Amino acid sequence: MPVVPKRWHVYVVALDPRVGTKPSKQRPCLVIQPTEFGEAGLPSTVVLPLTTRIVREDVFPLRVRIPAGVCGLTRDSEVLVDQMLAWDNDLFRRDLGPAPEAVRDEVRRALLEFLDLL
Numbered sequence: 001m002p003v004v005p006k007r008w009h010v011y012v013v014a015l016d017p018r019v020g021t022k023p024s025k026q027r028p029c030l031v032i033q034p035t036e037f038g039e040a041g042l043p044s045t046v047v048l049p050l051t052t053r054i055v056r057e058d059v060f061p062l063r064v065r066i067p068a069g070v071c072g073l074t075r076d077s078e079v080l081v082d083q084m085l086a087w088d089n090d091l092f093r094r095d096l097g098p099a100p101e102a103v104r105d106e107v108r109r110a111l112l113e114f115l116d117l118l
Contacts, residue, residue, distance in 0.1 A: 002043065002088075002089035002090045002092070003089055003092045003095075004035065004038035004039055004089065005031045005033070005035070005038055005045040005047075005089060005092050005095075006031060006035045006095070006098070007031050007032065007033060007034050007035045008030070008031065008032075008098055008099050008104050009030075009031050009071075009095055009096070009097060009098050009099070010028050010029065010030050010031075010050070010070075010071040010073070010095075010096040010097065010098075010099055011028070011029055011031060011047070011092045011093070011094060011095055011096060012026055012027070012028055012029075012092075012093040012094040012096065013026065013027065013028075013029045013047060013049075013087055013091055013092050013093065014026050014091040014093060015027055015029075015049065015085075015087070015091075026093060027049055027050060027051070028049075028050040028071070028073065028077065028096060029047035029048060029049045029050060029085075029087070030047060030048045030050065030079050030099060030103075030107065031045055031046070031047050032046055032047065032048055032084075032107065032111070033045050033046035033047075038089060043088060043089055043090075044086045044087055044088050044089060045086065045087060045089055045092070046084060046085070046086050046087075047084075047085055047086075047087055048079045048080055048081055048083065048084055048085075048107070049079075049080050049083050049085065050066065050073075050077040050078065050079055050080065051077060051078055051080055052075045052076065052077050052078075053078075054076055054077075054078055055078065060110060060113075061081055061109070061110035061111070061112075061113040061114040062080075062081055062082045062110075062114065063078040063079060063080060063081060063110075064078065064079040064081060064103065064106045064107050064110050065077075065078050065079075066078065066079060066099070066103055070099065070100060070103065071096040071097045071098070071099060072096050072097065073096070079103075079107055079110075081107070081110045081111060081114050082114060
């Protein structure tokens with residue numbers, strides 16, 4: 001039975017194969033889709049991948065920083081707001097836990113600005 005990813009949790013997700021600019025390999029992703037969709041049987045979940053390739057300058061709203069130690073991440077990471085993906089729930093490998101409220105708030109702000117929903 002596939003996992004039902006929880007909103008605002010970070011999961012290790014299998015993103016292979018790589019296509020175009022889409023990130024690849026198994027990597028942490030932040031779930032932004034409400035949990036209720038998965039509970040209702042939707043077989044995919046909308047996520048934002050994370051990267052450890054940190055951009056030194058401020059590129060908000062394209063990226064949101066998550067420091068090492070959060071959700072068991074061993075390195076500073078950034079949420080790739082412009083790389084939103086809907087991914088099959090069977091490819092979610094491990095739940096690393098919920099993102100702190102401050103990260104959630106910053107991602108919400110980034111999404112609103114990036115998608116021009118303000």
